[in-house]
Amino acid sequence: xxxxxxxxxxxxxxxxxxxxxxxxxxxxxxxxxxxxxxxxxxxxxxxxxxxxxxxxxxxxxxxxxxxxxxxxxxxxxxxxxxxxxxxxxxxxxxxxxxxxxxxxxxxxxxxxxxxxxxxxxxxxxxxxxxxxxxxxxxxxxxxxxxxxxxxxxxxxxxxxxxxxxxxxxxxxxxxxxxxxxxxxxxxxxxxxxxxxxxxxxxxxxxxxxxxxxxxxxxxxxxxxxxxxxxxxxxxxxxxxxxxxxxxxxxxxxxxxxxxxxxxxxxxxxxxxxxxxxxxxxxxxxxxxxxxxxxxxxxxxxxxxxxxxxxxxxxxxxxxxxxxxxxxxxxxxxxxxxxxxxxxxxxxxxxxxxxxxxxxxxxxxxxxxxxxxxxxxxxxxxxxxxxxxxxxxxxxxxxxxxxxxxxxxxxxxxxxxxxxxxxxxxxxxxxxxxxxxxxxxxxxxxxxxxxxxxxxxxxxxxxxxxxxxxxxxxxxxxxxxxxxxxxxxxxxxxxxxxxxxxxxxxxxxxxxxxxxxxxxxxxxxxxxxxxxxxxxxxxxxxxxxxxxxxxxxxxxxxxxxxxxxxxxxxxxxxxxxxxxxxxxxxxxxx
Numbered sequence: 001x002x003x004x005x006x007x008x009x010x011x012x013x014x015x016x017x018x019x020x021x022x023x024x025x026x027x028x029x030x031x032x033x034x035x036x037x038x039x040x041x042x043x044x045x046x047x048x049x050x051x052x053x054x055x056x057x058x059x060x061x062x063x064x065x066x067x068x069x070x071x072x073x074x075x076x077x078x079x080x081x082x083x084x085x086x087x088x089x090x091x092x093x094x095x096x097x098x099x100x101x102x103x104x105x106x107x108x109x110x111x112x113x114x115x116x117x118x119x120x121x122x123x124x125x126x127x128x129x130x131x132x133x134x135x136x137x138x139x140x141x142x143x144x145x146x147x148x149x150x151x152x153x154x155x156x157x158x159x160x161x162x163x164x165x166x167x168x169x170x171x172x173x174x175x176x177x178x179x180x181x182x183x184x185x186x187x188x189x190x191x192x193x194x195x196x197x198x199x200x201x202x203x204x205x206x207x208x209x210x211x212x213x214x215x216x217x218x219x220x221x222x223x224x225x226x227x228x229x230x231x232x233x234x235x236x237x238x239x240x241x242x243x244x245x246x247x248x249x250x251x252x253x254x255x256x257x258x259x260x261x262x263x264x265x266x267x268x269x270x271x272x273x274x275x276x277x278x279x280x281x282x283x284x285x286x287x288x289x290x291x292x293x294x295x296x297x298x299x300x301x302x303x304x305x306x307x308x309x310x311x312x313x314x315x316x317x318x319x320x321x322x323x324x325x326x327x328x329x330x331x332x333x334x335x336x337x338x339x340x341x342x343x344x345x346x347x348x349x350x351x352x353x354x355x356x357x358x359x360x361x362x363x364x365x366x367x368x369x370x371x372x373x374x375x376x377x378x379x380x381x382x383x384x385x386x387x388x389x390x391x392x393x394x395x396x397x398x399x400x401x402x403x404x405x406x407x408x409x410x411x412x413x414x415x416x417x418x419x420x421x422x423x424x425x426x427x428x429x430x431x432x433x434x435x436x437x438x439x440x441x442x443x444x445x446x447x448x449x450x451x452x453x454x455x456x457x458x459x460x461x462x463x464x465x466x467x468x469x470x471x472x473x474x475x476x477x478x479x480x481x482x483x484x485x486x487x488x489x490x491x492x493x494x495x496x497x498x499x500x501x502x503x504x505x506x507x508x509x510x511x512x513x514x515x516x517x518x519x520x521x522x523x524x525x526x527x528x529x530x531x532x533x534x535x536x537x538x539x540x541x542x543x544x545x546x547x548x549x550x551x552x553x554x555x556x557x558x559x560x561x562x563x564x565x566x567x568x569x570x571x572x573x574x575x576x577x578x579x580x581x582x583x584x585x586x587x588x589x
Contacts, residue, residue: 033502044454070171076422081121114155145557157190231293253277311380334367455509472517495536541568
């Protein structure tokens with residue numbers, strides 16, 4: 001508080017210092033989001049703390065953003081999607097997805113994933129449809145999973161609630177005292193983008209890598225076992241112990257006294273306390289139990305006799321950049337890691353000493369309390385093997401499905417807003433026990449809430465410090481007022497670039513004030529610039545780490561980073577070209 005008072009006294013002469021602080025904070029935030037491995041929410045919180053300390057924003061601004069209608073609407077939508085996840089709706093949709101013809105399968109995939117993502121959380125949509133894609137026998141999963149992610153991203157641009165970006169932009173313009181956007185405001189441009197980009201995706205899908213799908217993926221799993229003292233394997237060679245004769249498991253390395261022995265030769269003698277590093281089909285791991293004196297990493301926790309569960313490490317997981325031993329994995333999650341798969345890469349060393357990365361696929365042997373832990377959904381995307389609750393009854397399914405779409409329809413066609421209708425829907429779901437209060441508390445998106453509130457606060461500082469107007473005026477003088485379209489295109493393209501390198505919420509928060517300032521400087525309508533930011537902030541096709549659905553399918557499809565670049569840049573070019581031409585048509589200057 002003393003520093004804040006001194007800063008206010010020092011800056012009584014004008015707002016230039018506030019502009020400087022805001023500029024430094026925003027540049028620092030961009031650098032942290034791009035280069036730091038820490039959680040994005042921590043970077044946003046640090047930025048807001050600095051702005052508050054130096055008096056650029058005050059308590060009323062932060063508290064107002066905490067209860068911003070668009071933020072509350074997004075949180076209610078996230079919680080409402082929990083009910084739909086438990087119904088038969090997504091499973092039924094998934095069953096209608098695949099056909100023998102690859103072409104018609106792509107068409108169905110595009111329509112189903114896009115329409116579902118327009119009203120349902122696209123993470124849940126992709127997770128459900130991905131399961132069917134991986135199990136199909138007609139088409140390679142790698143030919144379908146990137147298109148699935150892209151179609152879901154495009155589907156989110158169709159409605160106000162289709163993506164968090166649209167709701168954030170809506171909240172930002174409301175903060176400026178401008179009219180809010182309507183539910184169907186995004187449909188015209190979103191539909192055009194979907195059609196043209198889908199054509200590109202259809203053409204490129206045939207050139208995606210043709211892996212063997214799930215079988216190819218399991219061959220890359222990484223697991224280890226320790227030779228205990230007294231084992232009958234000790235003193236005998238690899239050949240004598242038949243370690244090269246295991247079904248679907250290959251002895252790749254041996255770790256001995258901290259040294260890595262590779263490649264493993266048939267005549268290499270096994271010693272006590274050796275770590276045997278295998279790659280192969282994780283479902284065959286119990287073969288190792290038939291070997292005398294062998295202890296598997298997960299079996300040391302007495303969990304291997306339980307069902308195995310596959311998960312993907314979330315980008316927000318606390319495990320990232322830490323080893324399994326450092327995280328105390330067993331006590332934290334009541335589970336043990338049996339194997340790791342990392343985008344098809346070959347791993348080396350001990351399982352417990354592997355540094356976890358976002359997108360790693362883990363096979364877990366889970367304990368009885370695994371499903372009750374409140375930190376599961378924040379650290380992992382659950383793929384298979386986990387049953388948290390009993391299936392909903394037919395009546396509960398009807399209430400959850402009909403209730404949700406009724407809430408959206410009523411909000412779109414009457415004077416009631418989504419906050420009112422979704423609140424009533426959640427209360428109804430609690431009443432008929434679709435889920436309970438514990439589930440809502442455990443799955444509440446606190447980190448997303450913090451990011452959105454911080455993004456709105458940063459946008460406020462950007463605008464009210466005068467920085468946005470100063471930047472737009474400077475750019476206007478450089479452009480010479482030659483063309484408003486050049487300024488419009490610049491806002492769109494820079495937003496696309498920022499979205500690929502940081503969160504879409506940050507890109508929208510930084511670029512919307514500049515867009516609004518451009519509209520004021522050129523004396524044109526603000527909506528073309530608003531829509532430029534909204535659509536551009538959803539354009540994440542080139543980087544697998546730019547959007548969580550891209551990351552989810554990366555490991556499941558055994559993709560490389562280059563696969564996204566090769567497929568994503570033509571989609572991005574088409575997206576930008578169509579967006580720049582169509583937005584001014586539906587939202588003229």
